[in-house]
Amino acid sequence: MKPVPLLDLKAQFAPLREQITAEVLAVIESQQFVLGAQVEEFENLLVDYTGAAHAIGCASGTDALILALAACGIGEGDEVLTTPFSFFSTASCAYKVGARSVICDIDPITFNIDPDRVEDAWTPRVRALLPVHLFGQCADLDPLLEITRRHDAVLIEDAAQALGARYRCDSGHERHAGTSGTIGCYSFFPTKNLGGFGDGGALVCNDAGIADRLRQLRVHGGQQMYHHRWVGWNSRLDAIQATVLKVKLPRLDGWSAGRARNADRYDLWFAECGLVERGCVRLPQRAAHASHIFNQYTARVENRDGLREHLKAAGIGHSVYYPVPLHLQECFSELGGRAGQFPHAEQACREVLALPVYPELTEEQQRRVVDAVNGFYR
Ligand SMILES: *Cc1c(COP(=O)(O)O)cnc(C)c1O
Secondary structure, X not given: OOOEOOOOHHHHHHHHHHHHHHHHHHHHHHOOOEOOHHHHHHHHHHHHHHOOOXXXXXXXXXXXXXXXXXXXXXXXXXXXXXXXXXXXXXXXXXXXXXXXXXXXXXXXXXXXXXXXXXXXXOOOOEEEEEOEOHHHEOOOHHHHHHHHHXXXXXXXXXXXXXXXXXXOOOOOOOXXXXXXXXXXXXXXXXXXXXXXXXXXXXXXXXXHHHHHXXXXXXXXXXXXXXXXXXXXXXXXXXXXXXXXXXXXXXXXXXXXXXXXXXXXXXXXHHHHOOOOOOOOEEOOOOOOOXXXXXXXXXXXXXXXXXXXXXXXXXXXOXXXXXXXXXXXXXXXXXXXXXXXXXXXXHHHHHHEEXXXXXXXXXXXXXXXXXXXXXXXXX
């Protein structure tokens, strides 16, 4: 039986092959590779798509987070309050600007930072709140914004997994993930919902002064070449990435809808075969306040190690995002994190399993995933 991969980028590329290769060839002919017209066009498309006032391309999602903190003046002696259940960059960015991370536990239902715990975790040195829209579902931004304003801090959104997700879609005033706080950060790493052909990232914001600073910080901290106002970075988006992303962006909502459709189908089929009722599989939950674009379909499963062995033997792609919470990473040991400190995040790390949910996944492939999971628990 052919394996079912966790993600199949070749299936996404096939129908775009001609258009992308023609446009990439045009970039090669132009011999204009870094920033330039292609990047500006992509930034304009991102403005149109998200509704943010400004978009700034950069070299990766990790860099976007670092540039965002730097542009807000976060540095030595400051703290950044964030979640323990995320990709590494969410916590490492603070250290790259000389600050530190402070951690606050998650809401076990959504896996996102729990607004009810943020106030207690706040310290006098916290100057930025950094929620993550994990797996493609927005954290509950309105209460987070309220707390941030009360403390005169900034809110920076790690929307690396969530470009295209909407917040408050229940209200008629929906906002794109990344556009509620001071700055939103996106990643175009190939496995994100909008993936380039290499590393890439972007920031969005509504403040012209911050946009201006970000544009300078990504090119060594100056407006004019060889004149440096700040010590910045080399973090530019290149023209080939921008060209690929320009072709893909108009398809993003369709892909996200395909992922949500596949997620619904898993929910239904796992329930139908009794796995939900028996507690073997606990389905990912959708919050009322947000749309979910399922960068990952992450369930909680019983006897995860056993199931993983079984899926591996059956050729079913899967992965654990994330096996170790950020407060227990070796490199952050100076934070004094200890086991048991953030029980919801630690439990999630022990239970979660991501299954294939990419939009090109066929019903037949999905049936094989469900059959394999069911076969294990039978
Ligand atoms: C992927 C990711 C990043 C980092 O993006 P890169 O482009 O890989 O540097 C940051 N935060 C989260 C939550 C991510 O998933």
